Amino acid sequence: MSESFEDYVSARADGLLRYAMVVTADAHVAEDVVQSVLERAYPRWARIAAMEHPDAYVRRMVLNEFISLRRRIGRVFVVERVPEAPGLPDPADSHADRAALIAELRRLPNRQRAAVALRYWDDLTDAQIAEQLGCREVTVRGYIRRGLRTLRLGFDGADAPATAIPGVENR
Numbered sequence: 001m002s003e004s005f006e007d008y009v010s011a012r013a014d015g016l017l018r019y020a021m022v023v024t025a026d027a028h029v030a031e032d033v034v035q036s037v038l039e040r041a042y043p044r045w046a047r048i049a050a051m052e053h054p055d056a057y058v059r060r061m062v063l064n065e066f067i068s069l070r071r072r073i074g075r076v077f078v079v080e081r082v083p084e085a086p087g088l089p090d091p092a093d094s095h096a097d098r099a100a101l102i103a104e105l106r107r108l109p110n111r112q113r114a115a116v117a118l119r120y121w122d123d124l125t126d127a128q129i130a131e132q133l134g135c136r137e138v139t140v141r142g143y144i145r146r147g148l149r150t151l152r153l154g155f156d157g158a159d160a161p162a163t164a165i166p167g168v169e170n171r
Contacts, residue, residue: 002049005042012055013038020062022117025106033069037061059122060132063114070110104154112147115140 003011013034020030041048041058048054081099105113111133118129126137133140 002046003054005045005049008045008049008054009038012058016058016062019059019117019121020066022105022121023063023114024066025102025113029066029069033062033065037065056124056128056132059118063132067110101151104151107154108147108150111135112143112150115143116147116151119144 016034016037017030020033021027024030024033037058041061048057051057081102105116108116114133115129118124118132124132126140129140129144130137133143
């Protein structure tokens with residue numbers, strides 16, 4: 001039996017919001033994007049829930065909504081800081097690292113930021129990311145390589161966070 005829409009939202013809304021915050025780099029825009037996506041998903045939920053990977057489909061909807069929003073308003077969202085996800089404690093010693101990483105993520109172009117987010121926050125493969133972004137795997141690898149290089153260049157040796165990107169060593 002497929003999961004009801006209410007169960008899906010209560011179980012995964014926080015994760016969708018965190019993903020949207022990484023992609024948009026703005027908490028308010030992230031909330032708007034997730035709300036719009038959930039509004040569009042509700043009437044189609046029976047069909048979405050029957051899919052092999054409904055989470056991937058909804059994440060793709062979040063990404064598409066953000067890209068569409070950016071095209072519609074044609075401006076860059078600038079924020080001073082991205083607030084912490086509600087209900088998740090952030091240890092004091094890693095707060096500065098997190099703030100520095102988010103500031104650097106904001107500097108990445110949209111597709112590079114999306115590729116890095118899909119790889120390191122959603123743990124997707126190149127093929128899955130290519131499908132999500134609608135491009136080839138080699139393009140995904142280029143986005144990730146350039147995005148990671150930009151992130152690494154943003155941190156000079158002394159100020160580099162010890163855990164800037166989970167699972168990726170700073171070079």
